[in-house]
Amino acid sequence: MNELKMKVYQAAIVSLKTKSELLSEERVKIIESILEEEKNSAGDKYETSREMITQDLNSLEKQIQQNKNDLEELYRLFSIKDTPIIVQEGALVKLGTDWFLIAVSVGKINTEGISVFLMSKNSPLGSLLIGKKKSDPVDFRGKTQRIEELF
Template sequence: MNLNKEEIFQKAVSFLKDRLNQLREERKAISEGILEDDKSSAGDKFETGREMLTQDLRQVEGQIKSNSDLLEELYRIQSIKGIGEKVREGSLVKIGDDHFLISVALGKLPLPEGEIFLISPVSPLAQQIMGKGHGETVLFKGKSQQFELIA
């Protein structure tokens, strides 16, 4: 699989922006639901329904904040240029058949060429390979495997 790190970053940024837009739409719908509930209800049922919507709103607000933070962090890591001889933040590595970008904890990102996993530098796998050089070994999927530092 031929992967371009900049294209991966662009796809990840696009993915996070889409997710943020969906969350903002959800926030808008919940806010409108709270206003509608305010106009049409009274009594205990009203209080329960409003509280549930308020909790949903808090949860969505938290997700928006979390995803905004991920996007900011992704932009910061994307600005790190150059390929080092050792694995660091922003490195693209291959272990077995799997590809990893050490950036933010986004998980599996589908690409036209296949899939890549975006993992946090503090994840257990990233911690194993940070600071190591191309061809060194890492314990992955229960086996000791060499990894390839791609970019």
Template sequence: MNEFKAKVYQTAISQLKEKEALLATERKNIIESILEDEKSSAGDKYETGRETMTQDLNTIEGQIKQGKADLEELYRLHTIKDTPSTVQEGALVKLGADWFLIAVSIGLVKVEDAKVFLMSRNSPLGELLMGKKKNEQVNFRGKTQVIEELV
């Protein structure tokens, strides 16, 4: 596997793990707040506060679940060692000055002063790139760009 591509995967995995740790801490804090609130409150104000915290907890748990799924997908794609001949899942593509990893939609990561956008194959640009080869053109948002690198 290309060294730069390996660093992109390592950076993205580290970023997801950090986010997972932060979400776990936030989840713990919300649960503690719910339990503490049960001891000290009564009435409508209590019910409203508890409902808000429960919704926050559900949101956090959904984000944790999505983060775990994204992490598993990155690990799976990271095991692909071959350089693809066409853009496919796991491919690292350079368009202009920017790099795109067709993997999971987690956004921007910085690797060696380069911007790398992680996106799903089902994203609008991901769908345009799938199956294309190096030096082919794509027209995205009225702008034509050439696939300069495919790793």
């Protein structure tokens, strides 16, 4: 596996693990809020407040599950050591001057002084890149760029 690609994966995994820790801390705070609200019950106002906190908790639980799924997917793709000849899931691609990792949609990470955008193969640009080779042109949003690197 290319050294840059390995560092990108490692940075992405660290980023998702950090996010997981933050989400878990937030979950604890919300649960503590629910328990505190039970002590201070005051009729309808209590029910409304508790419902809002419960909705926050449900939303947070979905984020925690999505983060877990993204982390598992990154681990799966990281285990693939082959350098692809075409763009596929797990590929690190330099399109023009920008770097992309076709993996999970978690946004931008920085490693080795390089910004890399992590995106799904199903994203608009990801679906255009899948199946392309190094030096192939890619038309996206009215702009044509070439695939400069593929790892």
